[in-house]
Every structure is written in structure tokens, then in C-alpha cells.
Amino acid sequence: MRIDGLQYCNFSEKIFRQIRIGNVDSVHVTVCYHENFRETVANLERWNRWFEQYPDLIMKGTTGDCARRAKETGRTAIFFGLQNCSPMEDDIGLVEILHTLGVRFMQLTYNNQSLLATGAYEAEDTGLTRMGKQVVREMNRVGLVVDMSHSAERSTLEAIEHSTRPIAITHANPKFWHPGLRNKSDEVLKALSQSSGMLGFSLYPHHLKGGSNCTLESFCEMIARTADMIGIDHIGIGSDLCQDQPDSVVEWMRVGRWSKEIDYGEGSKDIAGFPPQPDWFRDNRDLGNIETGLKATGMSDQDVSKVMGLNWLRFFDENFGPQ
């Protein structure tokens, strides 16, 4: 079982075929950065068209069993997730509606302060707001997973504490390896795993030691070291692959509609666009390289299988339905 815990590609038949070449059985795809409810529904409509057009390549995923059925039938199950809480607007009733529509992950915030919690780019972090606490409870009730990949430290710790179910950090790396702005502290990683939460290791160059020049060896050693620290059962891949996206999309991700100024996020004026991928992870076809790299660190076949997909599968089984 091979599962990628986060991608935001400019999806197309070409990419769906690459996903199949890479034997990726399930992918959690982002269907919102800053969109409101109606705009997010339009993104779901586009996925519905793709499911209709490419039934031999992809299918909609809503439970762990969907991932299994996809594998058995040689297809890839697509799970929906939100990188922001903007689609629920100010309406707690939309949590259940979004779940009914198939959404399985929701970040409480994307870099900035939201109605629910604080993002990693704010100078101050209040933790969960009044509304945030109520929304986490509602997400727990229906089975919409809290994702804190882009959230600030205190908010992340409070989400772990306040949530009665495990949460996910679908795409980030440990700060001990690379001090990226939104990579995660040891304290967060330990609290996450102790609550049966999941960390998906990111392959987005700004999260990698050495950026685009990061080596496969360094990446896999980091995974092995994280496993030593927090256990083998709470880690997976969340590649954050943004394949074939024009640079206008990274601008949308960073600035949305909230600013009249440009904000380079984890980039800079000189490297404003999407950074190039490491040569050992160009796209979905290369996911097998990580499997090979993990084995080269001395990790057992069983443990490699957990990292490559079985941990995510267990997490899907346990967290995508009502409590």
C-alpha cells in the first residue's frame, strides 16, 4: 500500500497516469487554499468530472476501504482535504456538510490567523479561539481530521490537546533536521505521536535540508531518526507535490485575497516561484525511490511498508467516520 498524504498538483490525465506508474494507491489532494464554501464546491465539481472521465485511473476515496478497493482494482483513491478553514466560512454547520461532500482533512489555519487558530507566519499565537474549540469538537464528531501543517506552535499543541481524536500534520518535516519556518519542533512531534496523530514527510524543497539539492540519503536518514524519536507507527509521506502549477498559483497560495502586497512566504524575491524538485523526486513516478532509500538506511521491510502507506491506511480507518 502506497499512500501520499498530500499533493496539490495541477492534475491532468498525464499526472493521473504518472500516479499509476508510481503505484500510488491513494493520494490526499488539496481542494482549497483560500476558497470560500461555494468556490470549494466548484473545485469538487472539477474532481467529479475527472472521476467521470478517468474511471480506470482514479476514484473518490472516503474511507480506508476505498484505498483498499482502489489498490485491488489498479486505481488510485483520491481523498479531499482543505488547507484552510475558509470553506466553512463562519458557519459550524458547514463542518458536517463538507464531510458529507467527502472532505476528510481540514487545516485550522493556512499561515495566517484564522477564525479558529493561529498560522505559522503570525508574530503572535493565541492557540485555539472560542470558535476553534467548538469546531474541533464538531470535526471530532463527524470524522473530519484536524490538520495543523501550516499552524503555529501553540495552536498546534492546543489542537492536539483539545481534540479527542488524533490529528494530522499531513505535510511538514522535523525542525531538528531543517529549521524551516513551519517545520515542527520535537515537542509537537512527540505530542502528535503520543496522541496517535500522523506526520507526513514533505518533499517541498523549502522544507528540505539543502532545498532542491537535498539528497535522498539525507531525507531517508531524517525519517529513520524521526522514527527513533516518536515511533514507527505515526509517520508517513505527505509529499506536498505541486507539479505543473504555474507560479501564479504559489502567489495565490501565499497572498490569496488578503493582501495588496506580495509576500514571498518560504521563498524570497529571487526565488519567488515554485522551487525545482530534487532530482530523485520529480513526481509520483519517483515515490519508489523513497522506499529504496528507506531500506538503504537499514529499516526493516515491515517498517518501510508502514511509512509508505500502512500507517496512513490505519489512520484513515480510524478517523474518517463518526466517533
Next chain:
Amino acid sequence: MRIDGLQYCNFSEKIFRQIRIGNVDSVHVTVCYHENFRETVANLERWNRWFEQYPDLIMKGTTGDCARRAKETGRTAIFFGLQNCSPMEDDIGLVEILHTLGVRFMQLTYNNQSLLATGAYEAEDTGLTRMGKQVVREMNRVGLVVDMSHSAERSTLEAIEHSTRPIAITHANPKFWHPGLRNKSDEVLKALSQSSGMLGFSLYPHHLKGGSNCTLESFCEMIARTADMIGIDHIGIGSDLCQDQPDSVVEWMRVGRWSKEIDYGEGSKDIAGFPPQPDWFRDNRDLGNIETGLKATGMSDQDVSKVMGLNWLRFFDENFGPQ
């Protein structure tokens, strides 16, 4: 000139006639508590119908001169304001659009944490967010006044500091008189007046010493004491009159769509609805009682005129247009 710096009545011909009986030349009316952009536009449409239906009683107000023209023609100018930033959603471009539509005040937050700042009901207060700082700058540019009536202490102080133009607290009272949750500290009142901002004294019973049993004398003494503390030029009336509203409306104000639980706000389970008004301020017809009450404290006629409307008029002149 008699100006009320905030009302949220269930407006009707009856109330428009009472406003005229009370010789109220201008009223700042709330057109949003939790509404998004489109819903707020629908509220403006309702006002357009009223302007069309009652041209002898009311007119739309957008500048200080509108207030003067209304007075000269025996009508009342209605100025629009938002008690929440929800109508601008996550879109800084909507600041100018809302101003073009006639909106002249916007609260950065209504009790809870917003995308811009922290409300008075949150346990923690981060001050202005990244987006908040940019939005205040944009509001300064177009002439949309920052209103911090429902905001938390630090956020209010930061709004005053960050704004290059005076801000308003359209409806609240000093904490030194009544320690209501969102009444304002001496520090806030001083910073407000030193930056030429305006405080509108509220007649909403939860903001009054003694609640519905507050006396006119106590209210007017409080105004005189505030004038001694921060000067006579930065205070006015912001009655927060919510006449003829069903209790379902106070529930909407408090809970919006953000909670599945009931929240009693400044009320309690036993007094969940709108509290009764003091008998000396039932509605717009009684605004003259405050004028009489202020004179009884020994305040000069000129100073009373400032409090009753001239201060707001000057503020309108200076702050409703581009910088």
C-alpha cells in the same frame, strides 16, 4: 445637530417617525453582525427601499455635509456601519467596494477572534494580525473608519497605534463607571482621545451602571467625568438602541453561525433576551432627555452641543473621505 453614533433597531416607518420626533439629524445604523458580503449587500438593498419609500423622513448619509443637508431639510441622514469584518470576507479589495457602497464604519471584530484582530470575549488577545495591519492601512486610505467597540484591550490599543487616522469606539462606556466586559479602560480612552478618536456613550443596559435601572443623573455624571478625563471634543452618543428587535436577533448577534451552543454574551440564562431600556431612554424620542441631563450636571450649552452631535459631525467631516 443631534447625532446618534450607533443604532440597530428593527427599523420601520414608526421608528423613522420617532427619530424625527426626537430631532435626531443623523444615525449610524448597523448593517451587519455576521453577514458575509452578499448578505450585507442585501441589507443595503433593504435600506435603499426605505430611502425610496420614506424620502421625507430619511436619506442616505455618506459625508458630514449629508448630515447638514438632512438637518436643513428636516430629515435624518442614515450612515452605514458594520459591527464585524465578515462582509469583507478574506478579500482586502472589498474594503474599497464597501466604502463605495456607503459603508463608513467597520469593526475589526465582533466579540470573537476575527481575521483582523481579537474580540472582547476571547481569553487571549494577540492584537492586530498580519492581515489586520494591512486592512487598517487600506481603511485609512479610502476613509472607512475603524470601530473597536467590541474588541479586546490590546487589539484596540494596537488599532489606535497602527491607524494613521482617528478611530472610533462607537458604542461603549468607561470601565471606571461600570466594569462591563467590553466597556473601555482609562488607558484605551486616553489613547483614543489623544489620537482624535471618538467614543460614543452606550445606552444598552448591559453597559450601564445599574443596568435597566441606571439613572439619567448617573449616566450624565459619567459623561461629565469622562469629559474631564479625556476632553470634551472626543465624546458623543452611540446609544446602541435595538428597538423592536425580537430576542431571536440578540441570539443571532451573540451566536451567529459559529457555535452550536447558546452563548448569553453580556446577558445570562435568566435574562437571555434584550434587556428593557431605562425609562428615560425608551427610544429616539428621548434623546433630548440626555441633553437636559447633561445641562443639569453644569456642562455649558456649547459643550452639550458637542456631545450631542457636533463632535460626531467634525469626525464625519474629517474621516469619511480619502486621506
